[in-house]
Amino acid sequence: MKIGQLADKTGLSIQTIRFYERKALLAAPQRTQSNYRSYSDEALKQLLFIKQCRSLDMTIEEISLVLETRTNPESSCENVNATMDKHIDDIKHRISELNALQKTLKSMRAACNDDKKIKECGVLHRIDSIVDSHCPAKRND
Amino acid sequence: MKIGQLADKTGLSIQTIRFYERKALLAAPQRTQSNYRSYSDEALKQLLFIKQCRSLDMTIEEISLVLETRTNPESSCENVNATMDKHIDDIKHRISELNALQKTLKSMRAACNDDKKIKECGVLHRIDSIVDSHCPAKRND
DNA sequence: CTTGACTCTATACCAAGTATAGAGTTTACA
DNA sequence: TGTAAACTCTATACTTGGTATAGAGTCAAG
Numbered sequence: 645m646k647i648g649q650l651a652d653k654t655g656l657s658i659q660t661i662r663f664y665e666r667k668a669l670l671a672a673p674q675r676t677q678s679n680y681r682s683y684s685d686e687a688l689k690q691l692l693f694i695k696q697c698r699s700l701d702m703t704i705e706e707i708s709l710v711l712e713t714r715t716n717p718e719s720s721c722e723n724v725n726a727t728m729d730k731h732i733d734d735i736k737h738r739i740s741e742l743n744a745l746q747k748t749l750k751s752m753r754a755a756c757n758d759d760k761k762i763k764e765c766g767v768l769h770r771i772d773s774i775v776d777s778h779c780p781a782k783r784n785d
Numbered sequence: 786m787k788i789g790q791l792a793d794k795t796g797l798s799i800q801t802i803r804f805y806e807r808k809a810l811l812a813a814p815q816r817t818q819s820n821y822r823s824y825s826d827e828a829l830k831q832l833l834f835i836k837q838c839r840s841l842d843m844t845i846e847e848i849s850l851v852l853e854t855r856t857n858p859e860s861s862c863e864n865v866n867a868t869m870d871k872h873i874d875d876i877k878h879r880i881s882e883l884n885a886l887q888k889t890l891k892s893m894r895a896a897c898n899d900d901k902k903i904k905e906c907g908v909l910h911r912i913d914s915i916v917d918s919h920c921p922a923k924r925n926d
Numbered sequence: 927c928t929t930g931a932c933t934c935t936a937t938a939c940c941a942a943g944t945a946t947a948g949a950g951t952t953t954a955c956a
Numbered sequence: 957t958g959t960a961a962a963c964t965c966t967a968t969a970c971t972t973g974g975t976a977t978a979g980a981g982t983c984a985a986g
Contacts (some may be wrong), residue, residue: 646932658932658933659974659975660973662934663974667973678934678981678982678983679933679981679982689916693912696915697912698973700886700889710909714903716903717902717903718903719903720900720901720902721899721902721903721905721909722900724897725894725897725898725908728908731890732887732894735886735890736887742876742883745841745842748841749869749872749873749876750873752841753866756865757866758861758862761858762858762861762862767865768851778833787963787964789963798944799963799964800943800944801942803966804944808942817951819950819952819964821965839942844941928986931982932983933980933981933983934979935980935981936977937976937977940973940976941971941972943970943971944971946968946970948966951963952961953961955958956957
């Protein structure tokens with residue numbers, strides 16, 4: 645199978661497939677006489693696995709780790725689970741960051757309605773007041 | 786004030802300050818005879834404003850927009866508020882994506898404990914089963 | 927035989943910085 | 957006054973996960 649067909653079957657772009665090869669997520673395939681990449685069904689499965697992992701927002705490094713472990717069916721899956729645990733924890737952390745941020749933004753936004761002028765804008769005043777409180781210039785004047 | 790002092794006062798790195806200048810968030814300052822950047826207190830305030838916006842996870846483009854509007858105190862703050870609304874919405878969207886993702890990951894992770902072998906790993910089986918269901922290779926055999 | 931579709935490599939680009947090399951400048955101390 | 961450390965300058969490369977070109981070669985249909 646040539647790269648275009650593989651792209652169609654996986655829903656990944658041709659560039660992305662070549663990118664994964666450069667990143668060593670996907671083994672370099674055989675080449676035809678005219679130097680075209682020629683893929684097996686194994687490559688298709690591997691790519692779908694990678695795609696699924698990416699849809700879980702795993703980084704390429706994380707996927708790399710899991711793929712490496714996966715090649716030895718007798719090895720322990722401790723590494724895979726540790727990677728997942730770390731990943732779950734990262735996401736939990738990011739969610740709580742974003743929740744806090746959302747709260748701040750909403751309260752900030754509530755300080756202004758749309759028909760004010762810039763000099764009266766509640767949002768800008770809120771930012772400015774934080775800036776002023778951190779700005780040593782005031783104290784040096 | 787030279788760039789190093791400005792970096793100390795803002796808590797930004799020297800490179801970041803120069804980066805913001807390249808991105809036109811910060812006006813190019815005057816230069817000394819030896820070509821060193823020489824900053825006013827205005828620049829300090831501007832940088833603290835930018836830093837605060839970045840801590841709100843606003844993109845440089847969003848900050849640019851707000852800064853531009855901000856220069857005219859008589860203009861309407863509609864743009865600022867529209868930017869904030871869009872930003873709040875983006876974050877809301879991202880949070881719900883991450884929540885869904887977290888749920889998937891946790892349920893996946895629950896399918897395996899640490900002392901299994903790779904071939905028995907519940908996490909990998911869950912990924913594989915999704916892959917298999919999307920893989921046309923099976924049907925072509 | 928030529929046109930269009932496909933593929934190849936190499937390179938540049940995006941965000942939001944960070945890190946470096948190599949050169950010039952200023953400051954502190956003896 | 958000398959010199960060494962600390963500072964600054966520009967320019968360039970690197971990060972992540974791709975995307976988008978240019979310019980060349982290959983393949984299939986009419």
